[in-house]
Amino acid sequence: MELDERKKKILQAVIRNYLETGEPVGSRTISKYTDLNLSSATIRNEMVDLEEMGYIFQPHTSAGRIPSDKGYRLYVDTMMEEKEREMVEMKEMKEMLVERQNKIETLLKQVARVLAQNTQYATMISAPRAKRSKLKFIQLSRVDACQLLAVIVIEGNVIKNNILPVEEELSDETLLKLNILLNTHLNGLSIDEINLAMIAVMKQQAGIHSTIVSEVIDALAEAIRAEEDLEIYTSGTNNIFRYPELADQQKASELINTFEEKQLLGELLQETRSGEEETGIQVYIGEETPVQSMKDCSVVTATYELGGGMKGTIGIVGPKRMDYDKVVGTLRTIQSQLDELYGGNKEEGHSMEEEHSMEEEHSMEEGHS
Amino acid sequence: MELDERKKKILQAVIRNYLETGEPVGSRTISKYTDLNLSSATIRNEMVDLEEMGYIFQPHTSAGRIPSDKGYRLYVDTMMEEKEREMVEMKEMKEMLVERQNKIETLLKQVARVLAQNTQYATMISAPRAKRSKLKFIQLSRVDACQLLAVIVIEGNVIKNNILPVEEELSDETLLKLNILLNTHLNGLSIDEINLAMIAVMKQQAGIHSTIVSEVIDALAEAIRAEEDLEIYTSGTNNIFRYPELADQQKASELINTFEEKQLLGELLQETRSGEEETGIQVYIGEETPVQSMKDCSVVTATYELGGGMKGTIGIVGPKRMDYDKVVGTLRTIQSQLDELYGGNKEEGHSMEEEHSMEEEHSMEEGHS
DNA sequence: TGTTAGCACTCTTCTTGAACGAGTGCTAAC
């Protein structure tokens, strides 16, 4: 059987209507809703065909039709009209984000919250993976006799700390040399690039100093690589209660658990399936999602970039009858917002700086006079 | 009317029974359940009295009785028998904790998870407040021309980072002097103690260098003080679905929201009401809790200490018919576990071996050292 | 005087059946 133009129109009408109401939609409704000027009986015939083709189904005999996963898929792939008009609403989002956070963590939490409020779905956002971006600065300092503090700054001013235990105390001089050694060798490398060969070279050069240094290098290398905890922030979890089809105890409990045990979300947020969309927006409908507990949901993910190759993923989780148009539009917008704000320059706190500079000019002048 | 011994016994029986079943308990049940050898009719008479006194009530005419908040309160204050036998179970908890985490954050998440699994309630835990504990080490480093990295290590190896924007580049020498200045002045102080006077002194001494230095000091001081984000970790939120009285949409949604917007929990975890209990364990029943959304819950909080004055709070949230005995016992145990593991020494990551060999009755239990 | 047995009463819960409405599938006519 073929999916002709009329069938498409009817299917689209069914889906649109269902997205709005959440109720099974009957033939009579469609007959009035569309501009096809067909009677309900004709619609019914077409609906039987659509059901046979698997795009819609009835929850029970003599109920209206509901889109199937396949139906949603077709809709998302070919029928969706992104709501550019959402852009207007989004201005306020921009305003909220414009107070630029000097910590990425704060920024991401903010984004998650704003998105959740704006869409009324649950949101999650993964921090950029450090592995891919480059080391900018490393510093070892002595905290006390038997502990070193290693501070690692990664492009985008992401900062990682580690306390390294050491057996015997290092002299100031050794520490200084070690710092220079580390920075000259590792600076500009991505974490992925720090391999055994590289470590071996450093150790060899350091070997002349002492064995303890080599130990420290080992510990540090391990610490850098272990620093892979994939932080994920979520917001609006309780939005799932807005949608009766997700709000029953069984499902709600599972979903909330998934959102709490954030590593369960990793699968969704980690794989940047270089899918059809070059924009990095992915839609998972129902059973398509890799996370079991979300098989009654739809998930839309988007990758974002903060400059310097720091990529992360944003996800929006809602019922299968989510407003795909709006969600995709919103994600596009936020992508470009983030790109606009952070994409160009790698430095952070820049806009803050500008604010400061006003005041500071004053103080400078005062200082001078 | 007086609460004689028999009434107490009956009340206790009612509560015990209700804690177990969650169903209103009738006179006949009590008549069999207790060793009082009284008929249900007698029990009924007593129950009328108990109801008049406000310890129990009927959800509707001709239903059994349910403890009121006042009833629970009496129970918790005077009738509870802590289940020391839980200690046995707790050994596994100890085992889970024994893999000592070198990051406090990881430790706290672990504790929250273990507690949630063990009690089947929702748990939360606040990170020790930095303000009260002492600075151990400060270091400013240049990340690039217009940004400084400030690393602040606080007692207990809690590490805070801040990127400070600067107007003009500081020379290596200035930076070195600044570091020495900062460390000599601030080392050993608690964050609370860094006041304007202190800053003024430093500025004065720094003044000879340049105005920019004074700016940096300002920014740093501000950063240190702003660093008060009271981190809170939660676990087992979805345990609330185990208890029908909390699982309806309205309540569940509110509770989950509270757990997600963690700052709402702050009120509970921040105030270390130096209450009756010198052990630092507090029970809030129903309306007693300061958090509105938990007024159908009970909350048990306990303060813990990681050594070096680093105090935080653990909270357990469950239905009013929570197993108070077990929860209080569990919290006591975890308190002493943490004390045993972290209380004595301030060093981290190093003393795993020691800890194993210790094993032992260094436990000073309730006794304040 | 305290305790108990007995009984009427109340209130919830569960079941049943009837009425209703929404929506379909099918057939026959256009």
Add this chain to the structure above:
DNA sequence: GTTAGCACTCGTTCAAGAAGAGTGCTAACA
């Protein structure tokens, strides 16, 4: 190919009734 008409199905709602749990009260008992 489209439409009107109609029988049929199934979920929802409501009321009525039965069952069960538990109470309050009264009168009798030790």
